[in-house]
Amino acid sequence: MxxxxxxxxSGLDDGPLTIGGRDFESRLIVGTGKYPDNETMxxxxxxSGSEMVTVAVRRVDLDRSSEEGILHHLDPDEFFLLAxxxxxxTAEDAVRxxxxxxxAGFNEWIKLEVIGDEKTLLPDVQATLEAARILVDEGFKVxxxxxxxxxxxxxxxxxxxxxxxxxxxxxxSGLGLVNPYYIREIKDRLEVPVIVDAGVGTxxxxxxxxxxxxxxxxxxxxxxxxxxxxxxxxxxRLGVQAGRLAYLAGRMPRREIAVPSSPVGGMLD
Amino acid sequence: xxxxxxxxxxxxxxxxxTVNGEERKVExxxxxxxxxxxxxxEPRTVVVERNREIIPRDDYGEVTLRDDDTxxxxxxxxxx
Numbered sequence: 001m002x003x004x005x006x007x008x009x010s011g012l013d014d015g016p017l018t019i020g021g022r023d024f025e026s027r028l029i030v031g032t033g034k035y036p037d038n039e040t041m042x043x044x045x046x047x048s049g050s051e052m053v054t055v056a057v058r059r060v061d062l063d064r065s066s067e068e069g070i071l072h073h074l075d076p077d078e079f080f081l082l083a084x085x086x087x088x089x090t091a092e093d094a095v096r097x098x099x100x101x102x103x104a105g106f107n108e109w110i111k112l113e114v115i116g117d118e119k120t121l122l123p124d125v126q127a128t129l130e131a132a133r134i135l136v137d138e139g140f141k142v143x144x145x146x147x148x149x150x151x152x153x154x155x156x157x158x159x160x161x162x163x164x165x166x167x168x169x170x171x172x173s174g175l176g177l178v179n180p181y182y183i184r185e186i187k188d189r190l191e192v193p194v195i196v197d198a199g200v201g202t203x204x205x206x207x208x209x210x211x212x213x214x215x216x217x218x219x220x221x222x223x224x225x226x227x228x229x230x231x232x233x234x235x236x237r238l239g240v241q242a243g244r245l246a247y248l249a250g251r252m253p254r255r256e257i258a259v260p261s262s263p264v265g266g267m268l269d
Numbered sequence: 270x271x272x273x274x275x276x277x278x279x280x281x282x283x284x285x286x287t288v289n290g291e292e293r294k295v296e297x298x299x300x301x302x303x304x305x306x307x308x309x310x311e312p313r314t315v316v317v318e319r320n321r322e323i324i325p326r327d328d329y330g331e332v333t334l335r336d337d338d339t340x341x342x343x344x345x346x347x348x349x
Binding site: 031032033034035041054055056057058059060062068069070071081083084086096099100101103105172198218219221 | 318341
């Protein structure tokens with residue numbers, strides 16, 4: 001028998017987030033970019049409770065010390081590394097970056113991201129799909145960043161992606177969840193986990209996103225660019241948990257008229 | 270490009286590489302492991318691509334660099 005405290009803490013018997021056969025207790029995935037310094041990054045990631053963290057693949061800067069590599073600061077035994085293909089504008093480039101990431105020797109997972117427009121950083125869905133098919137065929141576990149477009153999401157699932165990751169709003173914008181209806185539709189129709197990736201600005205955005213019933217949220221800038229990243233990381237952790245719990249609890253129906261909470265009877269004459 | 274006997278890079282037994290977009294000369298016979306050592310990079314944190322083909326880490330000690338090789342040395346950095 002569970003106590004009410006245990007129920008609240010465990011999120012109404014909520015199970016782990018299972019992606020590609022791997023269980024994660026946290027439904028929050030965080031990026032490692034744009035932090036003021038590496039110490040703050042590590043402290044913020046710990047405060048977020050995230051187990052999976054994203055990293056980018058870039059040239060080693062030959063003029064500087066090798067200390068700039070993130071693995072000098074982030075223990076790959078403590079966090080599950082999800083390499084991304086950020087910055088790629090073609091399927092060919094994304095496949096190249098994914099192969100390089102896998103050769104680093106940690107895992108065969110990739111956050112596939114193919115950008116189609118420099119100004120909005122919106123994804124090139126067709127190129128993403130093309131790259132996804134190649135990478136799945138090569139044995140990658142692909143988590144695909146995509147638009148809030150149901151048909152694109154269905155195609156990516158069909159292609160064998162282990163997770164489909166529609167955006168809340170453009171990368172780094174902090175605009176929050178602009179299209180809850182489409183996000184709910186994608187979640188309703190897909191079988192693989194749906195992780196909302198990009199656009200969350202603050203904890204209420206994370207909460208509102210999770211209230212749509214999605215499986216998780218991925219964010220970077222909202223934490224890294226906060227005045228106090230460690231505190232924001234904790235706020236995001238709580239926001240994600242609150243949103244998840246509220247979703248599982250089942251919200252009351254919306255009404256356009258007021259309904260009193262106190263008894264209407266028993267009033268004094 | 271025309272090779273001449275006055276070209277010092279040919280005479281001194283050094284070969285030309287392009288490493289991360291920059292020209293670089295190394296001794297003929299240098300291996301990938303040797304290049305990484307010269308650059309003070311830890312082999313376990315660097316992935317090496319030569320002429321668009323990834324070189325497995327276990328082969329760094331055996332793979333000898335060739336004249337005009339184009340190398341990309343990459344690693345993980347912060348990103349979202």
